[in-house]
Amino acid sequence: MDQTSDPTPLADHDLAALVPEWIDWAEAARRLGVTVGKVRTMIRDHELAAAVPNPGEPGAGQRIPADLIQDGLPVKGLPGLLTLLHDGHFTDREIIAWLFLDADLPGRPIDALRENRGSEVKRRAQAMAL
Known part of the structure; x- marks a missing residue:
């Protein structure tokens, strides 16, 4: 990721300020129509990402950032993106920061994913993960 506009390491960003709405695992389960145990599995399997907003x-x-869920499912393309970045040794905290920063794309990567414009997001994530 080209961080020339923001030299702050991803893990050091204030997630509480970056992410407009956080939900607990129970609310995520409700929105997804699954159990809390399934939400835990989805986080472990990189279908969703979770972090402590205010450590x-x-x-x-x-x-979990509420924007990671859309129409009762994880945002289209999110699980593949999470797996790609985890394979590149990024933590959930770093991935969430990147998704909600407006550093590389016109707009935030999470917005591009939610608007079904994931190709550029995935391309940039691949470049980051190398």
């Missing part, structure tokens, strides 16, 4: 907050737990 310094007492009792803070992992949450």
